Amino acid sequence: MPAFSGPLQALVDELGRLPGVGPKSAQRIAFYLLKVPGPDALRLADAITAVKERMTLCTRCFNVAEGELCAICLDDRRDSTVVCVVEDPRDIVAVEKTGEFAGRYHVLQGALNPIEGVGPDQLRVRELLARVDAEGLTEIILCTNPNLEGEATAMYLARLLNPLGLTVTRIASGLPVGGDLEYADELTLGRALEGRRTVEA
Amino acid sequence: MSLFRDRGIVLRGIRLGETDRIVTILTEEHGKVRAVARGVRRPGSRFGARLEPLTHVTFLGWQGRGDLDTLNQAEVVDTFRAVREDLDRMAAALTMLEVADQIAQERHAIPALYRMLAGALGALNERPSPMVAPAFHLKVLALDGSAPVLDGCVSCGREDVELVAFDLTEGGALCRGCRRGRPITPAALDIMRRTLQGGLAGVLSEPPSAVADEVATLATEAMEVHLDRRLRSARSGMLP
Ligand SMILES: [Zn+2]
Ligand SMILES: [Zn+2]
Numbered sequence: 070m071p072a073f074s075g076p077l078q079a080l081v082d083e084l085g086r087l088p089g090v091g092p093k094s095a096q097r098i099a100f101y102l103l104k105v106p107g108p109d110a111l112r113l114a115d116a117i118t119a120v121k122e123r124m125t126l127c128t129r130c131f132n133v134a135e136g137e138l139c140a141i142c143l144d145d146r147r148d149s150t151v152v153c154v155v156e157d158p159r160d161i162v163a164v165e166k167t168g169e170f171a172g173r174y175h176v177l178q179g180a181l182n183p184i185e186g187v188g189p190d191q192l193r194v195r196e197l198l199a200r201v202d203a204e205g206l207t208e209i210i211l212c213t214n215p216n217l218e219g220e221a222t223a224m225y226l227a228r229l230l231n232p233l234g235l236t237v238t239r240i241a242s243g244l245p246v247g248g249d250l251e252y253a254d255e256l257t258l259g260r261a262l263e264g265r266r267t268v269e270a
Numbered sequence: 271m272s273l274f275r276d277r278g279i280v281l282r283g284i285r286l287g288e289t290d291r292i293v294t295i296l297t298e299e300h301g302k303v304r305a306v307a308r309g310v311r312r313p314g315s316r317f318g319a320r321l322e323p324l325t326h327v328t329f330l331g332w333q334g335r336g337d338l339d340t341l342n343q344a345e346v347v348d349t350f351r352a353v354r355e356d357l358d359r360m361a362a363a364l365t366m367l368e369v370a371d372q373i374a375q376e377r378h379a380i381p382a383l384y385r386m387l388a389g390a391l392g393a394l395n396e397r398p399s400p401m402v403a404p405a406f407h408l409k410v411l412a413l414d415g416s417a418p419v420l421d422g423c424v425s426c427g428r429e430d431v432e433l434v435a436f437d438l439t440e441g442g443a444l445c446r447g448c449r450r451g452r453p454i455t456p457a458a459l460d461i462m463r464r465t466l467q468g469g470l471a472g473v474l475s476e477p478p479s480a481v482a483d484e485v486a487t488l489a490t491e492a493m494e495v496h497l498d499r500r501l502r503s504a505r506s507g508m509l510p
Pocket of ligand 2: 423424425426427428444445446447448
């Protein structure tokens, strides 16, 4: 038995489908939208409509795009021979914020998760391999998450890519800036020790 | 409602909300435990890193009224780092985690299963061996009361005949007259016998070979028949 009438219940139901939104939050947001002035609520509706109508995936790198190619692929100042492989378009935003990378990307749209049935065929792996020759790639940086799925994905890709004769690198895992050493987990600290560098002073 | 302490292997984790995770742990004394770990997906969470799948931990949990327990603390026993950094070993480990998850039941302790998984992951961490996962499958079949018959024909019962086939639906090896299922070589039969009859250490030092592959295929299929379910991790294509 629905708690609210007609459109309000429909809104609560739809909001409740969103990731991380429970029934209580769905009700709170629905009542908020009911209360705000019309134009404010409609801007949200318009934004959703615009995203669904105009945004697609880049046909080259599978980043979000407003056309056939994404903004990064369209930018010809970027190095077209180096590709950074990420799991999700949001990871591109994170890497871009560092200002340390000027090449292009490839979004796998996930990571290997064999136990949950996610294998290479469910990811954009074939498309990555096709780019190696087509775009004359010289280096691929594997920038998948530092968890079990991300590590499995990176090792899998390294095994496929290494025989092709280009440089394949993996981002180092290290300690978070501002953290205390004594609070670091064992795996991260172990790897950080292994990846130590000489200090120039 | 009570606090409990146990040790176990983290089998899997699924995201919950923004920063939490539900982890499944094969424990020694509480069977399979499903528990919420709060705040573990924040970057730099040491608690979270320790609750990644394929970690051996000791932990403090809280068993409430509901289905899910809550995890309060975890300390690492082993991260199996060499397994994590080698694709073949990781594939073998994931298959064992999947099998353990299927065999174990919530809050029903099978200490032997926990010990076998911890031992198998430890062996895999020590050195790469193609036989660890197949041996684990066979040992788990035996633990679950479904050890394949390998010393005589499972169908006609004769022991003085050559065994040429293997079919777990039948329950083991078969002679020429009764054969069905897959063909099996004498070498593979020998490895399977040694695995189940006290010769595991020797089996684990077998190098990669066609026989090792044969045993791996037979053991995987036997486990799938036993579970009545495909092993996703063995068929995901993660080994190019
Ligand atoms: Zn693009
Ligand atoms: Zn027979």
